[in-house]
Amino acid sequence: MRRPQLLHLGGRPRQHAEREPRHRRFCRSSVALTVGLLLTGCAGGVEPGDAASPGPAALPEGVAVEIVQLRADVAVRQAQVHIVNGSDADLEIGDVAVDDPRFVAPATRVLPGRTSRVPAGGEVDIRVQLPDVACARDDVEPSEPTVALGFTVDGAAGTARVTADDPLGFLAPLHERECRAAALAEAATLAFTGFMPAPTGEPARLELTVTPTGGGSATLVAVQATNLLDFGPATVDGAFPLDVTVAPDDIAPIVVDIPILPSRCDPHAVQEDKRGTIFDVRLTLAGDPGEIELFVGDALRGDILTWVSSWCGFAGTP
Incomplete structure (x- = not known):
């Protein structure tokens, strides 16, 4: 900032037609996030050291980002960054880091170094490993997680930092339970x-x-x-x-x-x-x-x- 598993890994995007039931579940938050991305994405920029190869500082209009945890993710303490590419351009997603003050460190890809292609009109889930919860930070006000994404669009590479929605509302209960377990x-x-x-x-x-x-x-x-x-x-x-x-x-x-x-x-x-x-x-x-x-x-x-x-x-x- 823990089955047989049926979920695909981050490097294997699915088209809308393959994921229609789940897409409907997230469509309302995705529409709202599209507006948020227009506002927050502009604040992101190329990381220090990338000045020699400047790229876009914001994701294309129409890209929405969420973080979700499904039943299969619970035992292994993982979550998924769900990206819907509503733009007209193909995307390739590289590094992913989810930052939230309720955790001691950012959540990053389960399989580091992988890239995920998200075609125009498509979507992808990128699995991230959740770090330990930060239980001694009672002075920190809860806030929405932010996601740093390394991406490539139209041959140009960039880094954007966007606010992600938590449509299933799993982050706050997880933090509360795990801090209670630490106290126990x-x-x-x-x-x-x-x-x-x-x-x-x-x-x-x-x-x-x-x-x-x-x-x-x-x-x-x-x-x-x-x-x-x-x-x-x-x-x-x-x-x-x-x-x-x-x-x-x-x-x-x-x-x-x-x-x-x-x-x-x-x-x-x-x-x-x-x-x-x-x-x-x-x-x-x-x-x-x-x-x-x-x-x-x-x-x-x-x-x-x-x-x-x-x-x-x-x-x-x-």
Whole structure:
């Protein structure tokens, strides 16, 4: 400023015809951003050191930029810079850097050094890796992210800095959750540490380990069900109660066995799972309620999805 993945990488743009459903989702913000680009793009310029080869300082009129995070991006803590080229000129996008005061550093391409061609009338998603959140900067007012783009148009290279919209509104909640997780780490660390499958009709066991760190207190209230897994008869208001309290002088780990059952048995849900093994944990810190997200990890995710396939009785593995 964390599945099988179905999203294309930044270097592989799609045409409007291929992405029509998603384009409709973003069209309203894209129109608004086009106006914003006319205002903010002019403030961008060629980076120092490029004076010998001056290029355009603004993107062509009609280019819109957004930053989005889809379900497949959550576990790997990535996002996508979504660029719609509504101009009449083909674009090539090089370096990408998303700057936001809620992060300790800019978010940059997952695959550095790549370029992405965006033909006139086309669009592209460029995946970026999110850096750590900046939790000690309470004095910084939240603001829209800005994106620095290295680009080439009509054979001329330039650099533009534009304001990007967050149409799905993911940045503020992500910052809040991860800063709460950092505060929780002063009292305890949480991790899913084991999984024991069960025969069809019976709940499996997911092991949650709470390890006190001696630096504070916290109360873990409940683990919420996901779109793929719930807790069967142990479900209370869509969650499994934990009622675990950690005090500053606690040192012994606390292990909680969580019963889990598939909440759905259609193969599509497993084969295209993106968030089924990311659990929201409700907690209280310093008297303030909140939530964090806790991923089971890649190894346990594979074990759980394989078990769901077997438990549900359909062929194939996720």
